[in-house]
Amino acid sequence: MENFENILESYSEAIIRVAERVSPAVVNVDVTQAAPGYYFFEGPQQLQGMGSGFVFTPDGYILTNSHVVYNANRIRVTFPDRNQYEAQLVGEDPQTDLAVIRINEARLPAIEFGDSDKLKVAQPVLAIGNPFGFGHSVTSGVISALGRTLKGYTGNIIENIIQTDAALNPGNSGGPLIDIHGKVIGVNMAIIPGAQGICFAIPINTANWVAALLIKDGKVRRSYLGILGQGVSLRPGVVEELNIQQSAGIYIMRIIHESPAEKGGLREGDIILKINDRNTKNVEDLQRFLTNTMPGSRVSLDILRGKDLQSIVITLEASE
Secondary structure: OHHHHHHHHHHHHHHHHHHHHHHHHEEEEEEEEEEEEEEOOOEEEEEEEEEEEEEOOOOOEEEEOHHHHOOEEEEEEEOOOOOEEEEEEEEEEOOOOEEEEEOOOOOOOOOOEOOHHHOOOOOEEEEEEOHHHOOOEEEEEEEEEEEEEEEOOOOOEEEEEEEEOOOOOOOOOOOEEEOOOOOEEEEEEEEOOOOOOOEEEEEHHHHHHHHHHHHHHOOOOOEEOOEEEEEEEOOHHHHHHHOOOOOEEEEEEEEOOOOHHHHHOOOOOOEEEEEOOEEOOOHHHHHHHHHOOOOOOEEEEEEEEOOEEEEEEEEOEEOO
16 A cells, blocks of 8 residues: 555656646737627727647747637737737648747747657646636646547648547647656647547647748648558568568558549558658658648559558649
8 A cells, every 4th residue: 555655646746847847838828819890889809719838949939729829810928927928920730730829038948849659548648728718727647549530620630649538628729738757749739529538639749840840931831642541550470471671651541532542543441651762650751741742743652452562653732
């Protein structure tokens, strides 16, 4: 019994230390949006919104969700010490529901990125944010599942999502999902209304490359393949039998109708191993390739179909 109590006490102290170290970099995001229409006696109307975000560079860059700052004409962030700053939109990417905003400050506390490719189901996590306006609330839980697929606020499909039971509510969107070492491993984004303990976050590895592109160009330009997939480990027997020089690929769960993938001959159940001789082990690898490849390019895909290795040439199209 004493050993169990010691374990609980150690875990509790670790959680407290992480929350205390990370919380100074988490901000509340208050947004004002212009409402459609004009009221004669009151003039133009404004809509108010709220969310969360976190500083990831000391010179004021902040990650949040695209849907938090969508169509905003004013963005204001509040730190735990109650200091408030006006923020500017650097760029947003609705396809991943990510956005970068910035405040004109230096030497800010910043959260270090972890590695979401190394996450394991059942590992403990913390979520910090601004649920229902109750600023800088901390909840804890575990990673419930990996590789989920979710429809974004624009209707597009977002792949490779983290599922957690760390409680999220409206206002948590854009806040960090933190591991036990105090590193951010996801950007909190959504809940299932009416459900209990089913919440979602965007992997930080996805957020990392999207943020870099938003800072550089203000948007993410990408080509379009037209699949829904998730990273899978290859069976050892198949790897040895076919002499495959990698241990993972992208399993195609669905082919979008009239997409380049369908036109090029990809099928549901295929596993993509390489694109233009580059190993493609997960969805992030595919997204990076499509982002850095011009629409209209002809690309060669090495795939595993059943127990056969095949090569298919596909012409990419522009993403809408």
